Amino acid sequence: MRFYFISTLLRCEFLPGCGFIHRKSNYRSLKQSHPSADRNCIPISEQIILQVDLKSGDLQLLEISSGSGQHAAYLAPLCPNIKFYPSEFDRRLFPSIKAYADDCNTNNILEPLYVDISANPKEWTKQYGFKSGTFDYMLNFNMLHISPWSCAIGLFRSAGYLLKPSGKLFTYGPYKVNGILEPESNVNFDQSLKNRNIEWGIRDIEDLKKLAEENNIELVKSVDMPVNNKFLTWMKRRE
Numbered sequence: 001m002r003f004y005f006i007s008t009l010l011r012c013e014f015l016p017g018c019g020f021i022h023r024k025s026n027y028r029s030l031k032q033s034h035p036s037a038d039r040n041c042i043p044i045s046e047q048i049i050l051q052v053d054l055k056s057g058d059l060q061l062l063e064i065s066s067g068s069g070q071h072a073a074y075l076a077p078l079c080p081n082i083k084f085y086p087s088e089f090d091r092r093l094f095p096s097i098k099a100y101a102d103d104c105n106t107n108n109i110l111e112p113l114y115v116d117i118s119a120n121p122k123e124w125t126k127q128y129g130f131k132s133g134t135f136d137y138m139l140n141f142n143m144l145h146i147s148p149w150s151c152a153i154g155l156f157r158s159a160g161y162l163l164k165p166s167g168k169l170f171t172y173g174p175y176k177v178n179g180i181l182e183p184e185s186n187v188n189f190d191q192s193l194k195n196r197n198i199e200w201g202i203r204d205i206e207d208l209k210k211l212a213e214e215n216n217i218e219l220v221k222s223v224d225m226p227v228n229n230k231f232l233t234w235m236k237r238r239e
């Protein structure tokens with residue numbers, strides 16, 4: 001019932017194809033619409049809504065590699081009790097993230113932060129005043145396979161440092177399971193990624209679990225999603 005309600009709410013708030021109803025700003029031209037975010041922001045939001053605390057006040061969420069800013073824009077109005085910190089490595093995406101944030105009626109999306117997730121979190125977090133255990137949630141969608149392995153290392157290191165005990169990191173994308181990549185479309189996608197950049201490629205959940213373990217994090221849930229993707233929930237252990 002809760003799922004149906006949220007689903008309906010999501011679909012009513014936004015125009016089909018992730019075209020947003022522009023309420024306040026004249027930012028239409030700054031808002032980028034990424035085809036992958038267009039396709040998966042609704043199913044991703046549905047999973048997150050089911051797994052976050054929608055009641056407690058003052059919760060904090062850090063999104064790594066926010067891209068166009070569409071995911072935060074979808075989610076933030078549904079979680080008005082959560083403060084969203086979008087971040088990006090590519091500064092050219094900041095105007096788009098900001099434009100979506102400025103149109104968010106619940107005003108809970110902050111200015112985009114520059115974050116190179118492959119860097120040591122103890123260095124970049126200092127400049128934003130983020131102490132160890134600052135965040136209740138972290139998001140990272142569609143990045144692990146389109147970035148070097150150093151980004152996966154940095155993501156789990158950051159989550160280990162920045163999440164509160166029992167805090168959650170949500171990741172989304174295609175994954176190998178125990179060395180097996182299925183179906184053939186994912187095998188072809190993996191090859192096309194490697195052709196673009198030899199350091200890219202679809203990651204194995206087992207390898208990610210090792211990084212998680214090194215950072216006191218465990219995989220607590222895996223949900224099969226449309227088009228052979230998975231939505232993974234990682235949790236920071238209690239000290």
Ligand SMILES: C[S@@+](CC[C@H](N)C(=O)[O-])C[C@H]1O[C@@H](n2cnc3c(N)ncnc32)[C@H](O)[C@@H]1O
Pocket residue numbers: 034036037064065066067068071088089090115116117118140141142143146147151
């Ligand atoms: C396919 S896009 C996904 C964007 C968004 N999360 C989404 O799902 O629409 C991959 C993103 O990874 C980001 N990225 C690449 N290298 C990065 C790094 N070193 N640190 C943080 N983000 C990085 C890119 O800038 C890009 O926005």
